[in-house]
Amino acid sequence: MSLQVQINSFIFSFFFGIIFSMCTNLNYRFLFSKKLGFKILFTIIYIFDFSLLYFIIMKKINYGIIHEYFLISLGIGYIISSIYFDKKINNLKQSVKRKLKKVSIKRKNI
Numbered sequence: 001m002s003l004q005v006q007i008n009s010f011i012f013s014f015f016f017g018i019i020f021s022m023c024t025n026l027n028y029r030f031l032f033s034k035k036l037g038f039k040i041l042f043t044i045i046y047i048f049d050f051s052l053l054y055f056i057i058m059k060k061i062n063y064g065i066i067h068e069y070f071l072i073s074l075g076i077g078y079i080i081s082s083i084y085f086d087k088k089i090n091n092l093k094q095s096v097k098r099k100l101k102k103v104s105i106k107r108k109n110i
Contacts, residue, residue, distance in 0.1 A: 001062060020077075058070070
């Protein structure tokens with residue numbers, strides 16, 4: 001495998017980890033719902049779809065050769081995005097709470 005193909009595989013794995021983390025955070029309520037049957041079904045479909053998508057794209061990049069270090073790159077992308085995305089979500093929640101508090105104060109004054 002050439003160096004260019006390996007670099008492309010690393011970069012793709014890293015960004016796929018970021019995308020996977022964002023989608024997992026967005027689908028959090030479905031993945032961790034109260035109904036056990038729905039949770040199991042949705043988790044199986046979700047993981048199957050993302051792993052299939054990863055392998056299909058890797059097949060286009062480097063003929064489907066998967067090495068451990070590509071999976072490590074994917075994991076690093078997931079972890080970095082998870083930390084960054086969690087901070088952004090918390091900031092967004094705090095911002096929305098402040099704005100809602102201002103709106104409720106204005107309504108009380110009217």
